[in-house]
Amino acid sequence: MLKRFFLAVPLFMFLLLPLPSAHAASAAIDRQHSAEAVMQQFVGDDEIAPERRIETKRKHQILFLMGLSLLVLILLTGGLGVAMVAFGKDVFVAHMICAGLSMSLAAAHAATAIVWFWPY
Secondary structure (H helix, E strand, C coil): HHHHHHHHHHHHHHCCCCCHHHHHEEEEEEHHHHHHHHHHHCCHHCCCCCHCCCCCCHHHHHHHHHHHHHHHHHHHCCCHHHHHHHHHHCCHHHHHHHHHHHHHHCCCCHHHHHHCCCCC
């Protein structure tokens, strides 16, 4: 009896799943178009005043420095983690601070790269 119950529950759950409809597909396409429209607002460098425009070479330099800083922070975080585990050092707070800074810089680096170089 219990065995039948466990076999029937997944089947019942599968039957309750909504089927994809044309409305869902059109909503997904609308979301994609709205996301592209938002990104186009960031890409449109034509409306930016010439004194505020950043050249592509400078953008690459900024992203390179962000990436280099991120690499140093990740290596430092890993080194502090190894120091804690392998050598019994009390550097947990420093490890967590470096991990938080690494995650923040990674998110900023990714967002900056997407905004500046969408769609490549």
